Amino acid sequence: MGRSPCCEKVGLKKGPWTPEEDQKLMAFIEKYGCGSWRALPAKAGLKRCGKSCRLRWINYLRPDIKRGKFSLQEEQTIIQLHALLGNRWSAIAAHLPNRTDNEIKNYWNTHLKKRLTKMGIDPTTHKPKTNIFGKDAANLSHMAQWENARLEAEARLVRESKKQISNQFGPNLATKPISYGNQRNILPLQTKIPPCLDVLKAWQGTNWTTKPKTKDMTSSVFYPFFDSPTSTSNLSNNNLFMVPNNNIPGLVDMNSCLVAASNFVENTKEEVQTEWKCYEKSNNELLSQINDISYSNDSSTYNMSITDQSSLCVIQGFTHLENIVGSCEDNIFEDDNNNNYWNTILNSCTLPADSPVF
DNA sequence: AATGATCACAACCGCGGAAGC
DNA sequence: CGCTTCCGCGGTTGTGATCAT
Numbered sequence: 001m002g003r004s005p006c007c008e009k010v011g012l013k014k015g016p017w018t019p020e021e022d023q024k025l026m027a028f029i030e031k032y033g034c035g036s037w038r039a040l041p042a043k044a045g046l047k048r049c050g051k052s053c054r055l056r057w058i059n060y061l062r063p064d065i066k067r068g069k070f071s072l073q074e075e076q077t078i079i080q081l082h083a084l085l086g087n088r089w090s091a092i093a094a095h096l097p098n099r100t101d102n103e104i105k106n107y108w109n110t111h112l113k114k115r116l117t118k119m120g121i122d123p124t125t126h127k128p129k130t131n132i133f134g135k136d137a138a139n140l141s142h143m144a145q146w147e148n149a150r151l152e153a154e155a156r157l158v159r160e161s162k163k164q165i166s167n168q169f170g171p172n173l174a175t176k177p178i179s180y181g182n183q184r185n186i187l188p189l190q191t192k193i194p195p196c197l198d199v200l201k202a203w204q205g206t207n208w209t210t211k212p213k214t215k216d217m218t219s220s221v222f223y224p225f226f227d228s229p230t231s232t233s234n235l236s237n238n239n240l241f242m243v244p245n246n247n248i249p250g251l252v253d254m255n256s257c258l259v260a261a262s263n264f265v266e267n268t269k270e271e272v273q274t275e276w277k278c279y280e281k282s283n284n285e286l287l288s289q290i291n292d293i294s295y296s297n298d299s300s301t302y303n304m305s306i307t308d309q310s311s312l313c314v315i316q317g318f319t320h321l322e323n324i325v326g327s328c329e330d331n332i333f334e335d336d337n338n339n340n341y342w343n344t345i346l347n348s349c350t351l352p353a354d355s356p357v358f
Numbered sequence: 359a360a361t362g363a364t365c366a367c368a369a370c371c372g373c374g375g376a377a378g379c
Numbered sequence: 380c381g382c383t384t385c386c387g388c389g390g391t392t393g394t395g396a397t398c399a400t
Contacts (some may be wrong), residue, residue, distance in 0.1 A: 016368075016394085037387065054386080055369065090388060105389075106367050 066098035
């Protein structure tokens with residue numbers, strides 16, 4: 001193997017960028033736009049490798065970069081997306097306007113990962129470290145299959161998305177890098193987002209039919225944990241918990257949907273008591289603790305207010321979990337235009353192996 | 359005040375995939 | 380169809396800042 005290096009390394013500078021170098025790079029990109037990174041350093045009069053220039057521009061010099069502390073909302077988004085996408089920082093960054101993948105990756109590694117570990121959550125799997133279901137070993141292969149299907153589906157959707165953009169705007173736009181140098185050429189960030197990631201919109205739906213009772217505490221991060229769809233043949237009625245729903249019957253497999261919540265003081269959003277807890281339907285604990293359930297306007301997600309010992313938590317989740325834990329072949333969605341991520345993935349699971357999209 | 363440990367983040371490196379020839 | 384080149388991504392490292400002793 002062994003490719004030739006991206007550029008001739010002899011005589012090229014490494015390490016921290018000086019203000020003069022930054023100025024040269026910015027001036028060049030403002031004038032000519034970015035792209036063709038290999039040739040850029042020579043043209044811009046920089047003794048740097050093209051990759052280094054690209055990185056400096058994308059992660060630091062770009063005018064639309066938002067710097068500073070991550071908000072609570074951003075933290076939640078990162079954690080939720082990481083649970084869905086894993087370490088695909090660029091995909092996660094697409095949902096955090098003006099944040100770079102590198103910044104998110106660093107923040108994850110230095111803050112969020114440690115925090116989850118401290119809470120007893122495995123930051124890789126987003127599952128509790130304790131083996132509370134006693135079936136982890138059996139689930140490993142299922143999880144691997146599920147992950148593979150998910151990755152394949154996402155790759156397919158990204159490709160389809162690019163194709164759509166290409167059809168709409170011409171053959172070059174979908175693949176050409178975004179130009180940040182000329183403001184008129186800036187491609188809206190959203191254009192890059194594959195439709196599959198719209199799951200976050202459903203997930204984070206904020207218009208609830210009834211407001212959860214939160215007293216003086218309000219919710220924060222939540223974790224649904226899903227089994228592989230291939231593992232559902234063993235579902236028994238005992239595992240299922242029916243969520244009342246105004247429009248669409250919701251069915252949650254509570255054995256597959258672990259929920260954890262931490263509490264924040266309302267208004268300040270300051271975390272006061274991080275108490276992570278996993279619920280199982282089997283012990284009826286959760287059922288007895290539910291105070292109130294409300295649904296997003298499209299009924300795709302729910303808020304469930306739960307009294308946990310002395311504090312009140314609000315838990316959020318999907319109402320359509322039966323589509324995840326149930327049969328891959330059934331598609332009961334009538335709302336077919338909401339780009340439901342999970343449903344899309346499930347559909348992809350049922351595609352024949354020789355499907356042209358893979 | 360000095361020193362070692364830890365943290366935070368910018369930057370580098372290697373690899374995979376896409377495009378071009 | 381195979382090879383080469385380039386871009387972009389994710390993992391890792393290096394280094395300055397901050398904290399603890």
